[in-house]
Amino acid sequence: MHGIPISQVNPTLKEASRDTGDPHWSSASSHGPRRGAGCDLAKEGGNLGEILAAGDWRSSAFKTYLASVEKDLAGDAILGLLRETSDSDLEED
Secondary structure, eight states, X not given: OOOOOGGGHHHHHHHHHHHTTOTTGGXXXXXHHHHHHHHHHHHTTOOHHHHHHHHTOXXXXXXXXXXXXXXXXXXXXXXXXXXXXXXXXXXXX
């Protein structure tokens, strides 16, 4: 299997996004799949540990991403966890 050079990851994602008609293609980056995976896990009812592990988050940065899909979350359980988890509960990056 052949990979692409790291310097070409973001340009390749931008090109693919543009080619598929994404109106926000110019802001596509390798961070999008990480953020998206966390949001998808939350919407599917994943627990906090799964979400943190999937995104390899060690800080509270993930809260910003999950807040962006708050209206889509299936239940209030994950929101309760987000409110109850303090930044001191997480390791710093």
